[in-house]
Amino acid sequence: MRTARTEHAKRPIPPLDAAALERLALRYVERFATTRGRLADYLRRKVRERGWEGPAADPPALAQRMADLGYVDDLAYAEAKATAMGRRGLGGRRVALALRQAHVGATDAEEIAPMVADRAIESALTFARRRRLGPFGGVAIDRALREKQIGAMLRAGHGFDLSRRIVDSEREIGPDDLM
Template sequence: MKRPRPPLDSAQMEALALRYAERFATTRAKLAAYLHRKLRERGWAGEEGAAPRAVEELADKFAQRGYVNDRLYAEAKARDLTLRGYGSRRVDQALRVAGVGDADAGSAREVASEGAVDAALKFAARRRLGPYAQAVIEDPRARQRAIAAFLRAGHSFALAEAIVRLEPGAEPDRDDLAERR
């Protein structure tokens, strides 16, 4: 039978935070959530009621040292999701889940906005829709399902509809698609 691990003190909590930050790209909020989870699992050996304050101080300290940087995390996440074919709404959702604030998410939103057409076309290629399809989607319900897939991936309705309506094999006019988004 496993013996329970001893409660955390501030030095052990800092060691856990450092290990987490070196292994994962993270934000202040995700680091704080991880430390709160560890405190729930193991308990706190310090002064009663000081644990939440210690977690926030440690997250602030790591942000000041540059171990976690919400703005850089947001930009990297936006580039990654855009390259994988996801739209700006999906990027915003991922940043909210990661706890990135509006001030740090601004440049990430620009990255997602600039790459919106390329991301939508990449999504269309992966799903074999629009110019990458085998045949034109004649069935209105099938067209609605294709547009709904674009919407779930975070793309705008106008852009999704424009891509789905393109003829198979047609060369997409990126300028026209950019105006539609």
């Protein structure tokens, strides 16, 4: 026996208008820390998925308006993202890549670059400890393992010289040993 619920077809979702797009933007910035670029990408995707009704949609302008209202702050997002990635042990190149992918502007990325550079040694040591690389692994390192460990540090965004110095160290080291 079929019920009304199983026979009822899903209603099509109506196309977006300016008010609905603004509600989507507010809901998005309420739930997620984001950048103007990411918010504009999200809004463009929603317009593409659901269609548009009314005058032409302008997601970048709406994203800028959200930034003007203080709901979106690219610099604060970049600082928080860089700090979190540094705590995880990721290096400057990985941080820069993540910020580019999040559409953080060049001026904001340049503003936090000194902070990332200041924490480079600490984040490299955090990564080495977490992954048990070099002196933190407790095993003798042959050439193949050494190359593999240096490669892991390079993929994590650390510089070659710093990675080599950490992996080649014969004892557990701290930031002062690498200065």
